[in-house]
Amino acid sequence: MARNKNFEPRGVIPATLLALNSDMGIDEAASRKHLADCALIDGVAAVTVNGHASEVHACTTDEQKRILEFSLDEVGDKVPLVNGVYADGSHEAQRLARMSHDAGASCLLVFPPQSLTMGGVTRPEAVIEHFRMIADATDLPLIVFRYPQASNLAYPFETMLELFEAVPTIRAIKDWCNDPKLHERHIRTFQSLERPVHVLTTHSAWLMSSLVMGANGLLSGMGSVAADLQVALFRAIQDKDLAKAQVINEQLYPLQQVFYADPFVDMHNRMKEALVMLGRLDQAHMRPPLMKLVQSELDRIREALRQSGLLGEAG
Known part of the structure; x- marks a missing residue:
């Protein structure tokens, strides 16, 4: 059973990295330490494992299970765990969802199946069936990962409304639409539904602008480095303290520029x-x-850390 049965996916949710050894095996001790570094920050609502940030695309099913297990062991009694469901087939996604439920996850982040890239997302019945099968395997709250249009994996706006109606356990979206106009429409519409669906922004390259639009939280890989700053920014905007938010954003800006460069x-x-x-x-x-x-890129990262104030001049 889930260790945080009443978890509501909102607020600041870092997506954690996966530490590896030089032989590319998982460094469990370092991964545990990193997880605690991210999770045990005042104001963090939950942490995500088995997402993009932890290289889920390169992890076997057994590795994903082990990552979830040691993550729960390390911080599961302190914060809710969001586990990624990354699968091309709906049956495999269903198995991952059931495994996550049985292990003790509190919520699932559902990636769009790569198998839908060739126009599949334009068939609402395909999208809805994928999520229905996952929901049949667990009553955990679900987060829909909404990709940008350029990916060919972006669920259309109307399809998402149909999806929310068909699958009541969907409680949030991780919004990566990369379109400010559409992002604001998501926020205004989805969070105002009779059964509200929270918008968790992952527009970390322009986080302040996104949060000012009214997103109810963020789910971000950059939280693996700067979760404390993200919490501070979210709180300042929730408090409508624009001046404080601008100061925090000045610290985040150099990191955003270097992390999300081409x-x-x-x-x-x-x-x-x-x-x-x-x-x-x-x-x-x-x-x-x-x-x-x-x-040269390592030098740019070091300089961005200095500019943000996270690394001293001697760093």
Whole structure:
């Protein structure tokens, strides 16, 4: 059974990284420490594992199960755990959902199946059936991961409304639409439904602007490095303290610029390197096809950490 049965997915939810050894095996001790570093910050509502940030695409099912298990063991009695459901097939997604439920997760973050890239998302029945099968396996609250249009995995607005009606356990979306106009429409519409669906922004490159629109929270890989700043920004905006929010945003800006630079695929690679520079990880390894960063990029990350105030001048 879930350890936090009444969890409502809102507020600040960091998506944690996965520490690896040089042989690309999971460094459990370092991953546990990193998880605690993110989870035990005042104001953090939950933490996410088995997401993009923890390289779920490169992890076997057994590894995903083990990651969830040791994450629950480390912080599950302190904060709710959101577990990613990353699968191309609905039956496999259903199995992952059932495993997550049985292990003790509090919520599921459901990725869109890559198998829908060739126009499948334009068939509402395909999207709805995928989520229905997951909901049949568990009563845990679900977060719909809404991708940008360029991915060919973006659920249309009307389909999402149908989905919320068909699957009542959907309690939030992780919004990555990359379109400010559409993002604001999501916030205004979904959070005002008879059964509200929270919008958790993952527009971490323009986080302050997104939160000012009224998002009820954020689910962000950048929380692996700066969850304390994200909490402070969220609180300031909730308190309508614009001046304080602007000060915090000045700290976040250099990090956002360096982490989300092109190529975008290296964002979590950069975050691991940042944690090494901050002394929070001993080493930064990514499973191929992701590759080690070149020195010039490491220099840019170090400078961004200095500008943000996270790293002293001697760092």
